[in-house]
Amino acid sequence: MKAVVARRHGGPDVVEISEVDDPVPGPGQILVEVEACSVTFPDLLMLGDMYQFKPGLPFIPGGEVAGVVRQVGPGVEGFDPGARVLGSTGSVGGMAELAVTRADSTVALPAGADPDDAAGILYGYGTSYHALADRAHLAAGETLVVLGAAGGVGLAAVELGRAMGARVIAAASSPEKLALCEQHGADATIDYSREDLKTAIRALTGGEGADVVYDPVGGPYSEPALRSTAWDGRFLVVGFAAGEIPRIPLNLALLRGASIVGVFWGAFAGRYPQRNRDNLATLVEWWQEGRISPHTSAIYPLAKAADALSDLAERRATGKVVVTPRR
Numbered sequence: 001m002k003a004v005v006a007r008r009h010g011g012p013d014v015v016e017i018s019e020v021d022d023p024v025p026g027p028g029q030i031l032v033e034v035e036a037c038s039v040t041f042p043d044l045l046m047l048g049d050m051y052q053f054k055p056g057l058p059f060i061p062g063g064e065v066a067g068v069v070r071q072v073g074p075g076v077e078g079f080d081p082g083a084r085v086l087g088s089t090g091s092v093g094g095m096a097e098l099a100v101t102r103a104d105s106t107v108a109l110p111a112g113a114d115p116d117d118a119a120g121i122l123y124g125y126g127t128s129y130h131a132l133a134d135r136a137h138l139a140a141g142e143t144l145v146v147l148g149a150a151g152g153v154g155l156a157a158v159e160l161g162r163a164m165g166a167r168v169i170a171a172a173s174s175p176e177k178l179a180l181c182e183q184h185g186a187d188a189t190i191d192y193s194r195e196d197l198k199t200a201i202r203a204l205t206g207g208e209g210a211d212v213v214y215d216p217v218g219g220p221y222s223e224p225a226l227r228s229t230a231w232d233g234r235f236l237v238v239g240f241a242a243g244e245i246p247r248i249p250l251n252l253a254l255l256r257g258a259s260i261v262g263v264f265w266g267a268f269a270g271r272y273p274q275r276n277r278d279n280l281a282t283l284v285e286w287w288q289e290g291r292i293s294p295h296t297s298a299i300y301p302l303a304k305a306a307d308a309l310s311d312l313a314e315r316r317a318t319g320k321v322v323v324t325p326r327r
Contacts, residue, residue, distance in 0.1 A: 002325065003096035004305040007058040009049040012309035015061065017302060023093065023100045025073035030101045032067040032085060035115035036299075037094040039308045039321040040064065040123050040152065041216075041241055046092070047309070053266075055092045061309070062094020062323070064122045065101065066115035076103045084109040086118045088269065095305055097325045104273035107280045110288050117287075117294040120320035124156040125283045125292060126276070127238065127265040131214060132160055133279070134268070135261045136234040140165025142211035145201055145228070147221050148241055149186065150177035150318045155295055157214045159184050163291045166212070169204055171197065171221075173315075180318050184295065197221055201228035209233060209256070222246040226258070233258040295319030301327060 005018040025031040043061040045051035066086040069079050079085065087106030093099045109118055132138040144161040148154040149170035161168040162185035170181035171190040178189040190200040201210055201224075209230035215222055219242025226235050226248060235258055253260055269276040286292045297318045300308040302325045311317040 001097040002302060003060045004062070004302060004323070005058050005060055006047055009047060009057070011047065012044070012306045012313055014047060015306050015309065017305075020060070020096070022098050025071055025076075025100050027074045028076060028103050029073040030069055030076060030079055030085070030087065030103050030106055031071040031073075032065055032087060032099050032101055033070050034065045034094065034097060034099050034325045035067040036065065036119040037062040037099070037323045037325065038064045038119040038123060038152070039312055039323060041239060041312060042091065044309060044313055053091050059092045060094070060096050061092060062096070062099070063089050063091045064119055065089060065094040065099050066109065066118035067099075070098065072103070079103065079106065079108075084113070084115070086121055088122050091266070095302065095323050095325065097302075105269055105276060105280075107277065107284055110284065116296050116299055116322045116324070119322050120152065120294040120296060121283055121287065122280065123265070124152040124294070124320060125160065126269070126280060127153050127263065128157040128160050128214070129279050129283055130265045130268055131236050131238060131263040132157065132164060132212070134275075135263050136212045136236055138164050138166055138212050141167075143167045143169065143205055143230070144212045144214065145169045145171060145210040145225065146214045147171050147225060148217040149181045151216065151241065152317070152320050153216050153238060154214070155181065155184055155319050156292070158186050159292045161185075163286060169201065169210065177318060180295070184293065192221060196224070198224035198228045201225070205230070212236065214238060217242045218246055219244040220246075223248060223252070226252050226256075226260070229256050229258045231257050235260045236263050237261065238263045296322055298322070299324055
């Protein structure tokens with residue numbers, strides 16, 4: 001089969017298209033003919049040898065795929081060959097014509113579902129739903145501030161916050177990105193390339209601050225956002241797309257009575273597979289009902305996978321970028 005392969009660490013330009021052996025599903029695994037694979041920030045971190053999970057070289061990037069079941073491994077029930085599914089490969093292996101997914105992180109696709117949109121459900125919406133529902137316990141009527149709101153997980157958080165009944169304030173780095181956030185349900189926006197984040201959050205919340213802050217960005221934005229939480233606020237640490245892991249003065253949590261809460265969806269999915277499957281079933285149901293609407297900004301063939309990775313690395317992407325191995 002054809003696959004995107006990284007034989008050394010570096011940026012998007014290190015990947016190449018190679019012929020490799022077809023994978024074989026083991027116990028609890030499903031072999032999927034990949035129609036679409038989403039490109040995620042962890043892919044870039046693994047290429048740069050900067051992620052907490054470090055696959056050995058060579059490896060195939062891609063942790064999230066949509067496609068058709070070809071074969072199931074021992075012990076797998078409920079998935080028949082020919083069924084269309086979306087699933088997690090664990091962390092690697094998705095940017096290929098065939099990929100192996102974990103059965104406990106694979107769900108059936110609704111009839112007529114677009115695989116390009118489906119490929120953005122697991123990581124973007126899975127992470128954001130786990131963050132908002134399981135970690136922050138976001139309640140209807142609360143105020144949610146989303147940093148990096150036009151990115152893959154950020155835009156999912158905007159939609160999910162609205163679906164859960166919160167007032168959503170989207171923060172991003174350009175008017176174009178904020179316009180997209182408004183289209184996906186943001187009630188108010190902040191352009192933190194031109195506005196002071198802390199001042200803007202305070203103004204939009206009548207001085208009360210945000211009940212929940214969703215932060216996949218890190219860098220210089222985390223501290224002012226934490227300073228802008230309401231009493232009993234929850235600050236969600238989702239990732240560090242800005243590249244810098246901030247050093248937070250812990251007295252801020254004390255003074256605000258706030259909680260700093262870590263969000264690691266991959267570890268959650270591995271430790272609590274049934275809870276994760278229940279979350280994914282909810283997301284697929286909401287997708288069918290139109291309560292969420294995945295946004296794909298670019299679709300690339302397998303041969304252009306380096307360009308897809310570059311879209312994320314150079315901050316050109318909004319929502320999801322997808323690689324399609326069979327088109």
